[in-house]
Amino acid sequence: MIRTPLRPLARILRAREHGENPDEIEAENRRLRHEAIQHKARRRAEGRLVLMAGFFLLAFGTVGVRMGVLASSNPSEPRSQVLSAQIISQRADITDRRGRVLATNLLTHSVYAHPQQMVDPIGAAQGLARIFPDLSEEKLIRDFTGNRKFMWIKRKISPEQMQAVHDIGEPGLLFGPREMRIYPNGDLASHILGGSGFGNEGVSSAEVLGVAGVEKAFDNWLRDPSNDGAPLALSIDLSAQAAMEEVLASGMALMSAKGAAGILMEVETGEILAMASLPDFDPNNRPRPLLKGDASDSPLFNRAVQGQYELGSTFKIFPVAQALDLKLINPNSGINSKSPMKIGKYLINDFNNYGPQLSATDVIVKSSNVGTVRIAQMLGVERQKDFLQKLGLFEPTSIEMVEAPTGRPLVPPRWPAVTAATVAFGHGLAASPLHLAAAYATIANRGKRVEPTLIHGRKRPEGEQVLSPRAAELAISMLRQVVTRGTAKQAEVEGYEIAGKTGTADKPRPSGGYYKNKVISTFASMFPASDPKYVLIVTLDEPSVGSGGGESRTAGATAVPVAAELVRRLAPMIGLEAKTDESLPSIAARFQPHVEPGPHDEIKLVANQ
Amino acid sequence: MRPLTYLGVTLLVLALAFWAYRENYRTQAAMSEMGQIQREIAGLREDLGVLRAEWAYLNRPERLRELVNLNFERLQLVPLESGQYLDIGNVDYPKPPAPPEAEDAGDTAPSQEQQP
Numbered sequence: 001m002i003r004t005p006l007r008p009l010a011r012i013l014r015a016r017e018h019g020e021n022p023d024e025i026e027a028e029n030r031r032l033r034h035e036a037i038q039h040k041a042r043r044r045a046e047g048r049l050v051l052m053a054g055f056f057l058l059a060f061g062t063v064g065v066r067m068g069v070l071a072s073s074n075p076s077e078p079r080s081q082v083l084s085a086q087i088i089s090q091r092a093d094i095t096d097r098r099g100r101v102l103a104t105n106l107l108t109h110s111v112y113a114h115p116q117q118m119v120d121p122i123g124a125a126q127g128l129a130r131i132f133p134d135l136s137e138e139k140l141i142r143d144f145t146g147n148r149k150f151m152w153i154k155r156k157i158s159p160e161q162m163q164a165v166h167d168i169g170e171p172g173l174l175f176g177p178r179e180m181r182i183y184p185n186g187d188l189a190s191h192i193l194g195g196s197g198f199g200n201e202g203v204s205s206a207e208v209l210g211v212a213g214v215e216k217a218f219d220n221w222l223r224d225p226s227n228d229g230a231p232l233a234l235s236i237d238l239s240a241q242a243a244m245e246e247v248l249a250s251g252m253a254l255m256s257a258k259g260a261a262g263i264l265m266e267v268e269t270g271e272i273l274a275m276a277s278l279p280d281f282d283p284n285n286r287p288r289p290l291l292k293g294d295a296s297d298s299p300l301f302n303r304a305v306q307g308q309y310e311l312g313s314t315f316k317i318f319p320v321a322q323a324l325d326l327k328l329i330n331p332n333s334g335i336n337s338k339s340p341m342k343i344g345k346y347l348i349n350d351f352n353n354y355g356p357q358l359s360a361t362d363v364i365v366k367s368s369n370v371g372t373v374r375i376a377q378m379l380g381v382e383r384q385k386d387f388l389q390k391l392g393l394f395e396p397t398s399i400e401m402v403e404a405p406t407g408r409p410l411v412p413p414r415w416p417a418v419t420a421a422t423v424a425f426g427h428g429l430a431a432s433p434l435h436l437a438a439a440y441a442t443i444a445n446r447g448k449r450v451e452p453t454l455i456h457g458r459k460r461p462e463g464e465q466v467l468s469p470r471a472a473e474l475a476i477s478m479l480r481q482v483v484t485r486g487t488a489k490q491a492e493v494e495g496y497e498i499a500g501k502t503g504t505a506d507k508p509r510p511s512g513g514y515y516k517n518k519v520i521s522t523f524a525s526m527f528p529a530s531d532p533k534y535v536l537i538v539t540l541d542e543p544s545v546g547s548g549g550g551e552s553r554t555a556g557a558t559a560v561p562v563a564a565e566l567v568r569r570l571a572p573m574i575g576l577e578a579k580t581d582e583s584l585p586s587i588a589a590r591f592q593p594h595v596e597p598g599p600h601d602e603i604k605l606v607a608n609q
Numbered sequence: 610m611r612p613l614t615y616l617g618v619t620l621l622v623l624a625l626a627f628w629a630y631r632e633n634y635r636t637q638a639a640m641s642e643m644g645q646i647q648r649e650i651a652g653l654r655e656d657l658g659v660l661r662a663e664w665a666y667l668n669r670p671e672r673l674r675e676l677v678n679l680n681f682e683r684l685q686l687v688p689l690e691s692g693q694y695l696d697i698g699n700v701d702y703p704k705p706p707a708p709p710e711a712e713d714a715g716d717t718a719p720s721q722e723q724q725p
Contacts, residue, residue: 101665107655184665242670243688495691569688578691584699591704 006030090179091208092222093231094193094215096238097271097456103193103215103283105208106182109162109175111153112203115144118172127168128153131161144172155198156180176203181215183283189241191277191302192234192401192454195286211286212300214454216402235271235456240264243569244274248538251562252278255543259296260562261303263437263537264570267526270441270450270460272399273534273574275434277303294510296541303539305399306407308430311539312503312555313367314440314524315426317475319376320364321443322387325471328378331361331478337371343418348373364478365486367502369425376424381415384424390449390466391439393431399452407432426503433522437537440524444532447472480529487556488523491564495578496571499532500525500563502555507542518542521555523563533576538563 006029012022094103118124121144129137132154143151156178157165165173181196194213198206210216218232244262252260264274281287281299290298296307323329337358339350350369354362363371376384388394396408410430412419422428434452441450442463449463467475479499483491487502503522506514522539526532543558544551552558571578677686 100668101661104658104662104665106659106662182662182666184662185669186671188670239670242674246674568691572689572691572693577694584696586696586698587701588698590702 004029004033006033090205090223091181091196092227092229094222095231095233096236096241097233097273098237099231099233100238101184102189102234102236102238103181103183103196106180108156108158108178108180110155110178110206111157111162111165111173111175113144113151113153114172114174115146115148115151116172118144118170120170121145121172124168124170124173127170128165128173131164152201174203176205178206179208181208185238185242186284187280187282188238188245189236189276190280190283191300191304191403192236192275193283194402195283197286212403213401217400233456234454235266235269235273236275236454237273237574240570240573241274241276243573244566245276245278245280247562247566247569248276248278251538251565252540252543255540255545255558255562257540257543257558259303259541261307261433261537261539261541262566263304263433263535264566264574265437265441265450265452265535265537267441267444267450267532267535270438270452271456272452272454274570275304277301277305277307302401302403303541304433304537305397305401306403307432307539308407308410309433309520309522309539310427310430310505310508311433311436311522311524312426312505312520313369314436314501314503314522315429316364316367316372316424317443317479317501318388318391318439319372319379319384319424320360320478321467321471321475322379322383323360323375324474325447325467326379326383329360329375331359331474333360334358335360335363335368335371335374337363337368337374339368339370341370341373343373343421344416346418348421361478361481364501365481367482367487372424373421376420381417381420384420385415387466388423388429390464391442392449392451393429393435393439397432397434397438397452399434400454407434409435426505433537433539436522436524437535440526440537441535442466443472443475444526444535445472476526476529476532479526483525487554488525488560490556490560491523491525491567493527493564493567493571495580496567496576497528497530497579498525498564498567499527499529500536500560502560504553504555517544517553519553521553521559523555523559525563525567527567527571528576528579530579534571534574536563536566536570538566 006026007022008025008029011025015022015025091105093101093105095101113124115121122141125137125140125144128140129135135153153173154161162175165175183190183193183195192213194215195211196208196215197211199209200207210219210222214232214234215222221227222232244264248260248262251257260276260278262274262276263272265272279299287299289295289300295301296303301307320329324331329335334357336356337350337354338356339353340347342348348369351367354366354368354371358366358368358371360371360375362368363375379387393409394411396405398404409432412423412428415423419428438450438452441452442448444450445463446469447465447467449466451460451463453460476499479501480497482488482501483498488498488500491498491500501524503520503524505520505522506516507518507520508514520539520541521543522537524535524537526535538559540555540559540562544553545557546552677684
């Protein structure tokens with residue numbers, strides 16, 4: 001900056017010429033200079049003030065906004081990490097329809113070893129072999145004295161065993177927490193639940209994965225934290241399931257059968273109340289699957305869902321119901337039942353000879369193969385196939401189990417006249433008992449298609465109408481007469497109006513052809529006939545019962561008494577009232593009873609989370 | 610006047626600082642207490658899970674059946690039968706001795722309830 005002089009020579013000289021005081025010029029310049037200096041200083045001070053004001057504004061603004069946020073937000077607990085709660089919350093419980101526990105979790109420990117940190121490897125190996133008799137001492141010593149750095153010893157141990165391992169006092173033996181899946185009811189509903197095993201394993205936790213049944217089908221759902229620990233409620237009724245397994249087991253022993261299956265299904269919703277397959281297993285200690293031989297010999301095999309059986313005469317109602325629906329016959333139409341009947345080079349025989357003619361009702365009541373084939377011939381192959389397909393007998397069932405697709409029915413690839421005839425009386429098409437239950441439920445549901453399910457209280461779209469309500473009612477009344485005067489007289493349980501159809505089918509040989517003395521006997525039923533609420537299927541594998549010196553294998557003598565006992569035991573349990581003629585007097589209350597109102601605060605049932 | 614203001618402001622700042630300090634420590638104490646309670650809840654939940662599993666195990670149908678068979682002499686329990694259902698209207702309840710409160714009679718009970 002060029003400094004302006006206070007006394008510029010030019011102006012002084014000029015002022016002196018004019019006789020003015022040159023000091024005035026100096027004073028004037030001095031004043032100007034001071035003014036400039038003052039102006040500059042004020043600008044700087046103002047700038048500082050603005051900056052300070054900005055800072056204050058920002059600081060107070062921040063505090064103000066924070067206070068505003070605190071005042072307007074809802075108070076919440078700051079979440080802190082709780083480790084043990086997380087471990088036990090990995091998998092939701094499974095309960096029955098009334099909330100009774102079928103599968104839950106328990107916190108246990110696993111034991112592992114760091115052999116390099118061991119003080120006395122041989123003593124530790126001896127101690128462990130004493131606590132766990134299934135471990136080999138030599139192998140442990142070899143592992144501990146070798147150069148391994150880490151090894152698992154036991155996946156799950158009890159608290160007593162943990163204390164015993166602790167008492168060895170070996171710093172190289174360590175424990176890790178483990179969530180363990182337990183099935184408190186043991187063998188009960190084992191095929192439905194399946195079982196579980198460990199997935200990815202770490203020292204501090206391990207994934208629990210379903211390996212079969214519902215556990216595997218709902219694996220993702222059960223492990224989904226967004227369900228808030230809600231248990232999975234199955235449609236199973238624990239007490240009904242237990243009673244069914246008990247009755248089936250005693251029936252199986254009585255009929256010296258190899259296996260048995262039973263299904264109790266609600267007609268309206270398709271919910272399965274009880275489904276058992278014997279022999280069964282303990283899901284807490286799931287046996288290994290068979291690697292060779294027939295899969296159905298393993299207790300893991302679920303006869304009710306995976307079994308592919310020719311279900312015999314129980315199929316006869318399908319062509320008859322369809323013919324009733326198409327108005328080709330009525331229950332009193334005469335059907336030619338002259339036995340044997342010839343189709344191509346094959347002969348179709350009846351169990352007994354029923355004379356030249358039977359009414360359509362009697363074809364079902366007496367279970368005439370020839371009569372059924374005649375009715376099926378009226379329908380024709382295409383319509384017969386179409387109806388069986390609509391009943392769901394060509395596809396695997398939609399039940400929520402991983403085993404469902406393995407129960408795909410064995411449908412003949414081509415349908416020549418003889419196949420159409422044998423399928424009409426239940427040979428040549430192999431389906432699972434669950435398929436039969438769904439098909440019978442469809443008839444019982446006034447012809448509306450029913451899909452089986454294992455989940456309780458789920459809204460599902462209404463089924464397609466595959467049969468007219470009128471035809472379904474006629475079919476039910478025919479099935480009712482099978483029990484009152486036909487092949488299933490032993491199924492009459494007073495008050496429950498059972499309607500059903502027996503089926504005795506020869507077992508196919510693996511090499512082709514049929515066994516002479518091995519049968520699958522089935523009884524498919526619905527009750528009460530006047531308004532069917534439940535469908536019950538009982539299947540016995542290779543039953544035989546001594547009757548009057550001889551041996552009987554027919555369903556009427558084997559599966560039917562078991563089914564009757566099941567209805568007797570299960571129907572009162574599931575709250576179905578027996579119909580009686582006796583009417584009790586209704587007594588008016590003598591006083592207005594005072595009923596305590598229920599608690600208002602609702603307790604939400606959650607699994608451990 | 611001015612020294613008084615300075616003194617007042619200083620005292621105020623001191624008081625506020627003391628209050629903030631106390632609030633801070635109280636919050637921390639509350640949070641650690643809450644963490645402890647949450648751990649306790651987790652522990653109790655775990656125990657609840659064990660108890661629930663134990664309850665289910667002790668009430669498994671197989672065991673109950675065995676107990677019923679063992680104690681048949683005393684209990685005489687048999688499976689539920691169809692004849693054991695009755696409408697509540699069929700039951701002739703005797704009149705209670707004296708109603709405890711007259712004004713409670715407004716609540717009506719559903720009389721069609723099923724009773725096994």
